[in-house]
Amino acid sequence: MPKPKLSVVVTRRLPEAVETRLSELFDVKLRDDDTPMSRAHLVTAMKSADVLVPTVTDEIDSTLIAQAGDRLKLIANYGAGVDHIDIATARQRGILVSNTPGVLTDDTADMTLALLLAVLRRIPEGLSAMQSGAWEGWAPTAFLGGRIGGRRLGILGMGRIGQAVARRASAFGMQVHYHNRRRLRPEVEEQLEATYWESLDQMVARMDVVSINCPATPSTFHLMNARRLKLMKPEAVVVNTSRGEVIDENALTRMLRSGEIAGAGLDVYERGTRVNPRLRELENVVLLPHMGSATREGRIEMGEKVIINIKTFDDGHRPPDQVVPSML
Structure with missing residues (x-):
């Protein structure tokens, strides 16, 4: 039997090319509207998914991570900054965190x-x-x-x-x-x-x-x-x-x-x-309204990094852009 696809939840709308590729590779749940996911929806996502793909607009704190299900094993952040994610608590729960450095x-x-x-x-x-x-x-x-x-x-x-x-x-x-x-x-x-x-x-x-x-x-x-x-x-x-x-x-x-x-x-x-x-x-x-990374090229490259991190994890290897507390 073929290996079941990873369950991936994306918290915001991403460039169409990125969403299409995610859908081809994984069992992905995408957003219909481009608004931040509510805290209640984040809890639901973290209880049901293998991988969460958040952005800087999602506050993934210790309280939220404590409510994550046993399935959640990777938080593949769409963005380089990870100060909105409690890396230490995620590590304690056995949840890896990755980001998208360099492209922006x-x-x-x-x-x-x-x-x-x-x-x-x-x-x-x-x-x-x-x-x-x-x-x-x-x-x-x-x-x-x-x-x-x-x-x-x-x-x-x-x-x-x-x-x-x-x-x-x-x-x-x-x-x-x-x-x-x-x-x-x-x-x-x-x-x-x-x-x-x-x-x-x-x-x-x-x-x-x-x-x-x-x-x-x-x-x-x-x-x-x-x-x-x-x-x-x-x-x-x-x-x-x-x-x-x-x-x-x-x-x-x-x-x-x-x-x-x-x-x-x-x-x-x-x-x-x-x-x-x-x-x-x-x-x-x-x-300016947080436009520093707002280029079409940059946002697609961010998505490509997210995909590589998830795919590498799915293949049983450490994500190339894994973040650990000692890096912060």
Whole structure:
């Protein structure tokens, strides 16, 4: 008899090509509408499936994992970040967790530079003037922003994405600096023309732009807290395409309102979709709806990684992108 197909539950709508391939390989349950799965439906899914395919919008905490059935053996996350999954509890229950690293590196780095340019060159203000019909012609002092070349960029987190940001920033003529848990190898530093700072405080105080590119972990929660934000120069800006929890959003909002920080470009927020309403009122802030990974190519490649992780697991091997607590 042929081996029965794995039961796979997908919590959100995925690109059609990904859903089609999943359906060919597994006994898959797909969503009809593109909304987050309720907690009650997540419980049902985790009791009945061999594999759960969640996204960043699903909070897979210890309480939820405790209600999982004996069948659930793999949480194949659709996305690189796994801070919404209690990895340690899953491991205790014998449930493997995998993710999709690497495929979104260039897309997220592109968005980091887009936000940097948007803030420094005041692009949204110009766009608003054109769309509203308020523009009356060129003027020597209108929409004055700042030149990109020659500015100091401090990258917080020099992994795949941080390094991709560094390469792009160098092409714009920026001076690249970074702080990381571990210093890069000398040959990598030389290639990126990047200067390492052991002290985050000292780096932040000297940068024109600070880019957040580190993952969300207990050690990075509010790494950019009120005290550290106050170290930034008044003319500096901060860009975050990583995780909102790395920045104390209330402190950032207060300092942006008071002019203690010149501007910010944000694609992620501390409380998910519940964005601080005072941020929306500020002209020196560019807000995007978590678009860093939103390319057709990237989302299909994410799905392909999910499929490889599930198929490898189904074949009796460790998923190539398995996540364990020691990696966090």
